[in-house]
Amino acid sequence: MAPPAWPCCTMSGSSKVTPASPIYTRRLLAYCYLCGCCRSGRCCMLNRAEIAAVVCDLDGTVYLGDQVIPGVPAAIARLRASGRRVLFLSNNPTKTPTEYVTKLTKLGIPATSEDILTSALIMAEWLAAQPGAPRVYAIGEPALIRTLQSHGVQLSDVPGQIDYVLASFDRTFAYPKLQIAFDAVRAGAKLIATNPDKYCPVPGGGEPDAAAIIAAIAACADTTLQFTAGKPSPLAAQAVATRLGLPITSCLMVGDRLETDIGMAATGMPAALVLTGASTQAMADQWTGPAPRIVTASVVTLVDFLLT
Amino acid sequence: MAPPAWPCCTMSGSSKVTPASPIYTRRLLAYCYLCGCCRSGRCCMLNRAEIAAVVCDLDGTVYLGDQVIPGVPAAIARLRASGRRVLFLSNNPTKTPTEYVTKLTKLGIPATSEDILTSALIMAEWLAAQPGAPRVYAIGEPALIRTLQSHGVQLSDVPGQIDYVLASFDRTFAYPKLQIAFDAVRAGAKLIATNPDKYCPVPGGGEPDAAAIIAAIAACADTTLQFTAGKPSPLAAQAVATRLGLPITSCLMVGDRLETDIGMAATGMPAALVLTGASTQAMADQWTGPAPRIVTASVVTLVDFLLT
Structure with a gap:
């Protein structure tokens, strides 16, 4: 018998649940709660090898107002050094891509306007x-x-x-x-x-x-x-695919908001929830929309997981 | 056999429908359409003898902006001369009762602040x-x-x-x-x-x-x-009853808006819709809320009906 592709399902006694199963998306959080892998930030439902790019929200994910979330600049640098492309996708229309470039660079995250998409x-x-x-x-x-x-x-x-x-x-x-x-x-x-x-x-x-x-x-x-136009619309997913020249299934959407960032999972993008902004673990527990593949403390713990 | 109290029901072949019937409110418009009395402004579902006071909306019923709806001042004067009390009840909170008194008086409708209720x-x-x-x-x-x-x-x-x-x-x-x-x-x-x-x-x-x-x-x-606080809330009905010292079932609510003025029918007030403001006959036809007792062109045709 081949080793199970999804160890946490095995741990929770549900090795028959695969990403192709119709209950995969709806029941994901429930299964992960059994083994606790989501809570520990080490969810095996996310196939790390498949992630070619990380699409990262800004407000509540990279910074709060003018304060960068501690550790995020170094984490982004590690992600880029691993060969993965990082694209910033913000619903916030109050800055132009050029202004976001300036803000990110000032916060210790070098970027060009090619790295930015906004609603x-x-x-x-x-x-x-x-x-x-x-x-x-x-x-x-x-x-x-x-x-x-x-x-x-x-x-x-x-x-x-x-x-x-x-x-x-x-x-x-x-x-x-x-x-x-x-x-x-x-x-x-x-x-x-x-x-x-x-x-x-x-x-x-x-x-x-x-x-x-x-x-x-x-x-x-x-x-x-x-x-x-912004997250969680199919227009946003299409803009990501066009900009990166990658299938959206290999682009991990990372953000702090269930309705928008995690909502992108409905377009086919895998999604990861970070708890540095609008959402709490309790809100994630009650969320009935498209499920995140992983719920983790911050971009820092997410990158730790991706690069382990 | 006593003569039917509600001739239009007889005309439409539904003489068993009385105000006490559970289908009375919900089906009223449908019945009236059969005989056409609502469309003609002569709805027999409104027992004129029971109406001791008329509670009249302002915007879209008495005036539009600073223009009085033609004929309304004379109609209000006839209503008052008939011995019925007229109370103005407006949801519009942008004027005080004193300011409404000034406005109404200027438009040819003498009033005191005792005649005004606002949300x-x-x-x-x-x-x-x-x-x-x-x-x-x-x-x-x-x-x-x-x-x-x-x-x-x-x-x-x-x-x-x-x-x-x-x-x-x-x-x-x-x-x-x-x-x-x-x-x-x-x-x-x-x-x-x-x-x-x-x-x-x-x-x-x-x-x-x-x-x-x-x-x-x-x-x-x-x-x-x-x-x-305003129409269609029970608070508004209570304020009417307190101000007039009358049971609300004898106070006819007259207004141009289905959601608010006609919505007051749910509190027990009989209600009449006028077509001089926010509502059209087509909107009244599609309305599924508490039914008006009468749908008529304006306050003028309503008063004609009440005083006939």
Whole structure:
């Protein structure tokens, strides 16, 4: 008999469960709890040899506000030295890739804009590819506006001319923007968003994110969100595959948020949850969405596991 | 055999349906459609002799913005001359009763503050009656703040000290208010609201109302609304009964919005829908909530019917 490919399943007495089994994704956490491997950060459900690239969230995963999470720069350096590509994928549309490069470099993680994908960039590329040059009313901070403009997206704040109302994380959000969005949707515009995040984790708390803006518009204009560009959308997975030139099944999504980062598991990416931001172990225990392959303390313990 | 009390039921072949029947409320529109009495504004389901007072919505029912709906001042005068009390009940918390008196008088409808109830006033009375002097963070316009202060409600914008985040119709809403609400809810505050309206009808469109503010806070802070003070809440029905000294079953609620004005039917008030504001006949046809006793063009046709 061949040695079991998934030792923790053997340990928990369920060696018949393989990644191809229909119960694999849904029951993963339950099985791992039996042997405790997820809690110890050494989950054997993650086949390390298959991981060619790590796609890493930023807020709550690499840093909180302007504070880098201890040990992460060295861990990223070790990952790169092992030959694995590291791509940063953030739902936060309040910085351009160039600004993220500056921030990461300052925090001790050298990067180029080729290493960065944002929900704003993915949305700008999608909008620029639409036929008929749709007009967009963007509720967002200057970085989003600049990203859209640099992709040639047509912007408008005249309700009757707007094809898409684009909601995003906007700390300059105010009632006059809500009024334009309301009027535009009532005149036929569709509601789309860069990202669905509830709040952005910052030291000591959070900042209300795009979910608040989306909900405000949807509630008053009696409409529903069409799609988001960022995690956990298939558009984001497609952007990862295009940028890395790899099948998404070999790209490990690492992040702190169940709904977005771990939600990417539904697109076919393996996903790892770190507990340095929005999620706790208790939240992971109750999570009924696509399962993470591993739940671990931080990017540091994840990299320890990957490189063991 | 006694003559049927509800001729339209007889006309539609359903004379066994009486107000005491469990299908009465749910099926009312369907029955009335058979004889067409609702469409003609002459619904016999409304027992005119039982109506001692008319509780009248304002935005979309009496006026749109600063324009009075034609004929309404004369209709209100006829109603009062018939001996029926007229009380104005608005979910709009952006004016104090005194300001509504001024507005109504200017539009040709003499009134005193005894004739006015608002969602802000009902909420202020509820908060003032709570034990322990709860601290409230009010997201609202100056009229709401003044109403709360005049009732001795304690206001605070320090998240850790706030017991209730009070959302309302606020055209001065901006991100810093959302941040305080988010922080307060995450620190344990409960989310309540003056009113649940999606938008306030104004000439040519609408203004995003409290529903947008409620939804924004609920979405980012992952909470749910506890209750609203205005229509269609039982608190509003109780305030009507107290103010008029009448059983609510003899007070006819008249308004343009299904969710709020007609929603009051669930509290036991008979309700009449007018088509001068937020609702169309098509929306009334699809409405599955508590049924209006009558659907009619405006307050003018309603008063014609009541006084015939």
